[in-house]
Amino acid sequence: MVIFELLDIDLAGIRLRNPLMLASGVVGSNPSMYLRIWQSGIGGIVTKTYTVERRESYQTPIITAVRCGYLNAVGLENPGKDDISQTVEALKAQRVPTIVSITGKNLSEFLLLASIAYSAGADAVELNLSCPHVRNLGLEIGLNRELVIKIVREIKNDVGIRVFPKLGYHPYIVETAKLIELAGADAVVIMNTIRGMKIDIWLEKPVLSNKYGGLSGPAIHPIAVASVYEAYEYLDIPIIASGGVWSWEDIIEFMLAGARAVQIGSVLAEKKYNFIRETLRKIEDFLVRNGYRHIEEIIGRAHQ
Numbered sequence: 001m002v003i004f005e006l007l008d009i010d011l012a013g014i015r016l017r018n019p020l021m022l023a024s025g026v027v028g029s030n031p032s033m034y035l036r037i038w039q040s041g042i043g044g045i046v047t048k049t050y051t052v053e054r055r056e057s058y059q060t061p062i063i064t065a066v067r068c069g070y071l072n073a074v075g076l077e078n079p080g081k082d083d084i085s086q087t088v089e090a091l092k093a094q095r096v097p098t099i100v101s102i103t104g105k106n107l108s109e110f111l112l113l114a115s116i117a118y119s120a121g122a123d124a125v126e127l128n129l130s131c132p133h134v135r136n137l138g139l140e141i142g143l144n145r146e147l148v149i150k151i152v153r154e155i156k157n158d159v160g161i162r163v164f165p166k167l168g169y170h171p172y173i174v175e176t177a178k179l180i181e182l183a184g185a186d187a188v189v190i191m192n193t194i195r196g197m198k199i200d201i202w203l204e205k206p207v208l209s210n211k212y213g214g215l216s217g218p219a220i221h222p223i224a225v226a227s228v229y230e231a232y233e234y235l236d237i238p239i240i241a242s243g244g245v246w247s248w249e250d251i252i253e254f255m256l257a258g259a260r261a262v263q264i265g266s267v268l269a270e271k272k273y274n275f276i277r278e279t280l281r282k283i284e285d286f287l288v289r290n291g292y293r294h295i296e297e298i299i300g301r302a303h304q
């Protein structure tokens with residue numbers, strides 16, 4: 001394993017060997033896949049979003065390529081709460097910084113999942129408040145600000161695990177981020193996919209069985225950069241960026257905008273996993289060439 005000496009980072013008290021994290025969901029929920037990505041050099045793993053009950057995926061097609069990325073409506077397929085402990089334990093046995101993504105229909109479901117993640121030894125929970133294609137979960141919870149604040153506050157007070165809410169795009173995303181910071185969130189993830197649709201002009205109907213899906217990939221990157229940049233001006237907690245990373249330059253761009261860590265997702269469907277190590281090497285080269293001694297020095301530099 002190559003160690004990149006300039007890249008280790010403290011994320012709300014979690015030591016990451018580098019700022020790259022696996023984004024939730026893009027490789028499913030299998031721990032052996034997480035470990036393969038860890039061995040490829042990633043700094044931390046966010047699991048697939050768990051719900052209390054097991055969920056099957058929607059009928060295919062659940063994912064389709066579009067010009068600048070992908071549209072997916074997997075339907076939050078996951079093995080349910082009983083799988084959390086063994087997955088976390090498998091990752092923690094290899095000392096992997098592990099963030100368990102959770103969502104629920106109400107406060108008590110969030111509390112239950114967070115306490116299971118905490119007991120299993122997870123480093124944090126990421127709250128999926130922004131899945132654009134599942135009714136009564138995700139986005140619909142995320143749009144109810146009072147409920148989001150309550151969920152964050154109660155997980156912090158009652159469970160005591162670090163909380164990273166993941167927000168979807170919204171013109172007032174920064175206001176929500178500030179409110180969750182005040183409620184005690186340890187970091188915020190900006191942002192999830194954006195609702196979109198592709199229509200098959202020959203069949204004359206939407207391609208995805210769910211009709212609507214979440215747009216990911218390069219199409220959403222500038223939107224995510226703007227949201228991270230704006231959030232950095234208002235927040236004191238760390239920002240974790242997600243959205244359309246396709247190259248090492250995209251990661252630098254997110255960090256200059258103010259991100260402390262950066263998640264990679266759809267790119268893993270297109271590139272081999274050695275993309276991770278090559279990307280880290282290129283980031284380190286960039287830092288050295290530009291006279292930086294550590295990656296911390298570039299966080300938020302685009303605000304000068």
Ligand SMILES: Cc1cc2nc3c(=O)[nH]c(=O)nc-3n(C[C@H](O)[C@H](O)[C@H](O)COP(=O)(O)O)c2cc1C
Pocket residue numbers: 023024025026048049063070072074076101128166191192193215216217218220242243244245263264265266267
């Ligand atoms: C197939 C697929 C499944 C996903 N599943 C989840 C999920 O379970 N929970 C979640 O919070 N985000 C999920 N996402 C969103 C990603 O975590 C990420 O935020 C989004 O894809 C934007 O990043 P990207 O452009 O690098 O892919 C999923 C994305 C894809 C493409």
